Amino acid sequence: MSARGQGGKRRRAKTRASSRQYRLYVVELAPAAIRAHARAEAIRGCVYVGQTAHSPEHRFSQHRRGGRLSASKVRRFGVRLRPDLYEAIEPLSTRDEAARAEAQLAADLERQGFCVFWS
Numbered sequence: 001m002s003a004r005g006q007g008g009k010r011r012r013a014k015t016r017a018s019s020r021q022y023r024l025y026v027v028e029l030a031p032a033a034i035r036a037h038a039r040a041e042a043i044r045g046c047v048y049v050g051q052t053a054h055s056p057e058h059r060f061s062q063h064r065r066g067g068r069l070s071a072s073k074v075r076r077f078g079v080r081l082r083p084d085l086y087e088a089i090e091p092l093s094t095r096d097e098a099a100r101a102e103a104q105l106a107a108d109l110e111r112q113g114f115c116v117f118w119s
Helices: 031-035 056-065 072-077 095-111
Strands: 002-004 010-012 023-029 046-052 078-081 115-118
Touching: 023 056, 023 072, 023 095, 031 046, 031 072, 031 115, 046 056, 046 072, 046 095, 056 072, 056 078, 072 078, 095 115
Parallel strands: 046 115
Antiparallel strands: 002 010, 023 046, 023 078
16 A cells, blocks of 8 residues: 655555564575684584565575675675574564574574674
């Protein structure tokens, strides 16, 4: 549904925040990202943990295209999504919940021996 805004231009009606779902995602980073990080002792590889209101695939493609929506580590070193590390996590209903879950997932992966970048 859209409405007319100032100047007669069409604008999108705001979606209710309660209908939005946030998902976590994990991107495997190339080995060069580990060398660029102080914790080079990571033995299981290097990953980036993020959250999105889009699909993880869509968000990964945004990172890869570059621009203001991309994280430089993912743009430069991103190899592939790692659904095996996040697919068991259900979508979250608020950005705050997603931020807490993102931090928890990053900490869990660090404990498992990954070098982790997250926002």
